[in-house]
Amino acid sequence: MKLHRTAALGVCLLTATTVLTACSTEPVEAGDAKSSTTPSPSTSGAPGGPGGSGLSLTAAIKDIPVAAERRDGYERDAFRHWVDEDSDGCQTRAEVLLAEAVTAPEQGERCSLTEGRWNSYYDEVEVTDARKLDIDHMVPLAEAWDSGAWDWTPERREAYANDLGAERSLVAVTAKSNRSKADRDPAVWMPPAESATCTYLVDWTATKLRWRLSADQAEQDALLDLAGACPDSTVDVEPAS
Numbered sequence: 231m232k233l234h235r236t237a238a239l240g241v242c243l244l245t246a247t248t249v250l251t252a253c254s255t256e257p258v259e260a261g262d263a264k265s266s267t268t269p270s271p272s273t274s275g276a277p278g279g280p281g282g283s284g285l286s287l288t289a290a291i292k293d294i295p296v297a298a299e300r301r302d303g304y305e306r307d308a309f310r311h312w313v314d315e316d317s318d319g320c321q322t323r324a325e326v327l328l329a330e331a332v333t334a335p336e337q338g339e340r341c342s343l344t345e346g347r348w349n350s351y352y353d354e355v356e357v358t359d360a361r362k363l364d365i366d367h368m369v370p371l372a373e374a375w376d377s378g379a380w381d382w383t384p385e386r387r388e389a390y391a392n393d394l395g396a397e398r399s400l401v402a403v404t405a406k407s408n409r410s411k412a413d414r415d416p417a418v419w420m421p422p423a424e425s426a427t428c429t430y431l432v433d434w435t436a437t438k439l440r441w442r443l444s445a446d447q448a449e450q451d452a453l454l455d456l457a458g459a460c461p462d463s464t465v466d467v468e469p470a471s
Contacts, residue, residue, distance in 0.1 A: 284466035287428075290435045291453045297444035299376035309371045310384070311391035322392040322400070323365045329394075330402045335360060351429060352407040352421035364408035366401050367391065368437045372413035377443035389470070396440055396468045398433040415445075417452035428460035439467045 285293065312322040320328065320341035327335065327343055335346025343360045350357055357363055367374070371391060379387055393399035411419050421430050431453060438445060445453070457463070 284464035287432060287435065287457045287460050287463040287465055288454060290439060290465035290467070291431075291450060291457060294435065294438045294443070294445045294450065294453075296447055296450050297377075299444075299446050300380050301372070301376050303380060304372055304375045306371060308375070308384070308387055309379075309391035310388040312365075313388065313392050315392060315394070322394065325394055326365050326400045326402055327360050327363065348402055350403040350407060351401070351426050352403045352411075352423060354423045354425065355404050355407075357404060362405060363402045364405045366403050366408045366411065368399055368401060368433050369415075369441075369443060370411070370413035373415055374441070374443055377438070377445065379441075379443070390441060393470070395470065396436070398436045399440070401433070415449045415452075416456060417446075417448045420456065427456065428463045431456055431460060432463050432465050436465050436467055439465070440470050442469075 284290070314321045318341075320337075324341040324343060327346070327348070328337070330348060331346045332349055333345075333347035335343040337343060346358065346360060348357045348360070348363060349355075350363070352366075369377070371379075374390060379390060382390070390399075407421065410422075416431065416434060420427065435453065437443075
């Protein structure tokens with residue numbers, strides 16, 4: 231089942247305490263160096279928002295198992311993407327763009343997209359040309375490999391690389407911001423827009439927990455330190471099957 235952001239979730243300006251669920255376009259993920267359209271602020275009591283039913287951000291971060299990373303054997307091709315899982319003519323990249331559009335694009339032959347409008351929440355940039363957007367894996371493929379995906383079956387890695395089952399997993403952002411992130415974790419890279427901090431921490435944490443991925447010690451320390459700016463943020467976890 232696809233659970234992606236609606237157009238109403240495309241507003242990219244957030245307060246420091248905003249919590250939301252998130253969604254990654256361009257066939258390339260910035261070379262995999264270690265490296266949502268953003269919804270409007272959550273209202274009190276909404277899932278994942280202040281007063282929501284999830285774990286506090288700090289508690290959720292502490293639930294991520296800590297383990298040393300393992301990069302040996304990583305190849306991007308180990309994660310098959312982008313696929314047309316439901317055979318509707320639109321591959322994962324296009325599905326994310328359609329779901330995250332603030333203004334719906336025109337859909338042409340082979341799911342080509344023209345017109346439309348998107349908000350890149352990493353850098354608060356409005357984009358009107360889908361070709362200028364990348365689909366970012368919230369936890370990059372190389373980072374996922376390092377954190378446990380090295381031990382997965384090819385089928386599970388494909389499911390991860392095309393995860394439309396949770397809004398946090400893939401997000402349409404500017405190519406510039408995606409390539410700046412590359413495959414780095416929050417100990418090394420955070421979105422340049424201050425308004426994105428809490429959203430990004432929630433999205434990263436939820437994705438790691440959804441796929442039962444680990445964090446290295448530096449990553450967990452950085453997450454906990456950064457989470458101090460997000461005291462009202464909560465995380466609702468949707469475990470992957």
